[in-house]
Amino acid sequence: MxxxxxxxxxxxxxxxxxxxxxxxxxxxxxxxxxxxxxxxxxxxxxxxxxxxxxxxxxxxxxxxxxxxxxxxxxxxxxxxxxxxxxxxxxxxxxxxxxxxxxxxxxxxxxxxxxxxxxxxxxxxxxxxxxxxxxxxxxxxxxxxxxxxxxxxxxxxxxxxxxxxxxxxxxxxxxxxxxxxxxxTAVTRPGAVRSLTPRLSIPGKIRREFAAGLPLHIAGWMFPALFLGLSPALLRVHFALDGGLVAGFTAFLGPFSAAVASLVLGRYPARHSSLAGVSFILLGILAVLFGINATWLPAVWVGAVLGGIGFGGSFGGQIRLIAPHIQPHQRAGVFASIYAAAYLAFSVPVIIAGQLAPVWGLVPTLLAYGVTLAAFAAAGVVIQAALLKSESTPKPAPARSPVTANSRPD
Incomplete structure (x- = not known):
């Protein structure tokens, strides 16, 4: 073909x-x-x-x-x-x-x-x-x-x-x-050895990887909220049992993320990361307001904002790290990124599911949202600080007096 x-x-x-x-x-x-x-x-x-x-x-x-x-x-x-x-x-x-x-x-x-x-x-x-x-x-x-x-x-x-x-x-x-x-790949030996789980964070990217963790946690907790918990929220809190409203509510965030990943991919990676995590923070605040006020349109607006943020921030972080990875490091580094991502996507939802019968669904979701907002706020601060440090011109090295005053013979 x-x-x-x-x-x-x-x-x-x-x-x-x-x-x-x-x-x-x-x-x-x-x-x-x-x-x-x-x-x-x-x-x-x-x-x-x-x-x-x-x-x-x-x-x-x-x-x-x-x-x-x-x-x-x-x-x-x-x-x-x-x-x-x-x-x-x-x-x-x-x-x-x-x-x-x-x-x-x-x-x-x-x-x-x-x-x-x-x-x-x-x-x-x-x-x-x-x-x-x-x-x-x-x-x-x-x-x-x-x-x-x-x-x-x-x-x-x-x-x-x-x-x-x-x-x-x-x-x-x-x-x-x-x-x-x-x-398209040239096969090579070592298939069985490659099945050993490998997580690696080379020294070159450790600072960037650590700086991106709050962003990854907030970003992946956001779609998990809508894909894993929104149907119960709609049924219990908003008294809506229809499949279409559940599907539409779960659709908004991921679809917005898909569009944003194509659009924001044209911008510098650090700007995309900062804009993305800022949108995630705005999105979860809108969702929390919508839940607290029992106003579904605010939840939908929040889903769109958070989806845009997720698409921009995750793509930006990948673009910040990818150029610094050697080919032999790629599998281990991406395994590390996705380990953080999918743990954030799954573990908080499991915890929320266990707490909901004890605390009640709405208090549990509000606690989930506040936790997400805290990680997003930390991500905004960290990415803004990194952008500022990268934008500040570095002073040119001082010229020695001998060099400055020297004249050609």
């Missing part, structure tokens, strides 16, 4: 993984009403995906460097297909949790292989677009998955069967498509 259609098609297949990851958001809330499991179980069913994805990234993030892109992409697609079938036939929440975990493993396998393949298949004029397109596929897929599934819950009799049957068919088409793409 020529590179151009392969490049576009791989980006589309990669987006399908995250469409499938966003799809359970409205369905988990529906299942909770039907099967009667607890809020803690609901939050775990959401978060186990991120934990499994993180584990797969740590263990197999560089596997395609050894086995080739195409075999790992196909392995990920087969795993995703099996998880779709499990969702389709799940009789209990235990089956849903197992399907969600397998989905996370498959997506973790896909992340490294598809990112690399999309970059390598991109024509020369589209190389810069490739990285932004892969990032937009992640966020956009999550948002569209939640929105379309929410509409299916609202307007069809059996949304679970409809959505996961379509997604299973999409994975079959993805398997066929990837089978006809060319291999």
């Amino acid at each position: 020529p590179p151009k259609p392969a490049f576009a098609g791989l980006a589309l297949v990669f987006a399908a993984f995250f469409f499938a990851a966003g799809a359970p958001t409205p369905l988990l809330s529906l299942r909770q009403q039907e099967w009667g499991f607890s809020a803690g179980t609901l939050s775990f069913a959401f978060s186990v995906y991120a934990l499994a994805l993180l584990a797969a990234l740590l263990v197999a993030g560089s596997l395609s460097d050894h086995l080739g892109r195409r075999p790992v992409m196909l392995l990920a697609l087969y795993g995703e297909l099996i998880s779709m079938v499990m969702f389709l036939a799940a009789p209990t929440i235990t089956w849903v949790i197992l399907a969600r975990a397998l989905q996370g493993i498959a997506t973790g396998l896909a992340t490294g292989a598809f990112n690399a393949a999309i970059q390598e298949q991109a024509p020369g004029s589209l190389k810069k677009l490739a990285g932004n397109l892969a990032g937009a596929s992640v966020a956009g897929g999550l948002g569209l998955g939640a929105l379309v599934t929410g509409a299916a819950v609202q307007f069809t009799a059996d949304a679970n069967t409809l959505i996961f049957a379509i997604l299973a068919g999409a994975m079959v088409l993805g398997i066929i498509f990837v089978s006809f793409t060319s291999e």
Whole structure:
């Protein structure tokens, strides 16, 4: 297959993984009403995906460097297909949790292989677009998955069967498509050794990595709030049971992040990081106001602002670090970044799910939001200080008197 259609098609297949990851958001809330499991179980069913994805990234993030892109992409697609079938036939929440975990493993396998393949298949004029397109596929897929599934819950009799049957068919088409793409990696030995989890932060980037941690934590806690906890908030606090409103609420942030990652990618990385974390702070303040005032439009505005911030800040941080990483360090560094990201995406939601029955849903979500705002505020201060230090002209070295007064003979 020529590179151009392969490049576009791989980006589309990669987006399908995250469409499938966003799809359970409205369905988990529906299942909770039907099967009667607890809020803690609901939050775990959401978060186990991120934990499994993180584990797969740590263990197999560089596997395609050894086995080739195409075999790992196909392995990920087969795993995703099996998880779709499990969702389709799940009789209990235990089956849903197992399907969600397998989905996370498959997506973790896909992340490294598809990112690399999309970059390598991109024509020369589209190389810069490739990285932004892969990032937009992640966020956009999550948002569209939640929105379309929410509409299916609202307007069809059996949304679970409809959505996961379509997604299973999409994975079959993805398997066929990837089978006809060319291999872009040179295979090399050491596949088994590469399965040892590696986290590495070279000395050159440690300061930047540490400075970006509050930004990553706030940024990834934000979409987790909407994808993992907003359906319960809408049902309990706003008395809204419709699947469409749940899907739309979960859609706004990731979709805004997808657009922002393409737009803000044109600006300097530090400016993008600072603007992004500032938008996250504004977004969570709007969300907290909306929850406190029981005014849903404020929550929606906050979702858009926070989504823009997430897209700009995460992309900015990657661009700040990437130029300073040697090729042999890449897997370990990105594993470290995504370890922080997915822990922030999953662990706070699990904690919130356990606290909600004790504290009440709204107090728990307010505490979640205040914690997120504190990390975002710290990120604003740190990024502003770094921008100021980088913008301040450094004094030129002083000339010695001998040099200053010397004259040619």
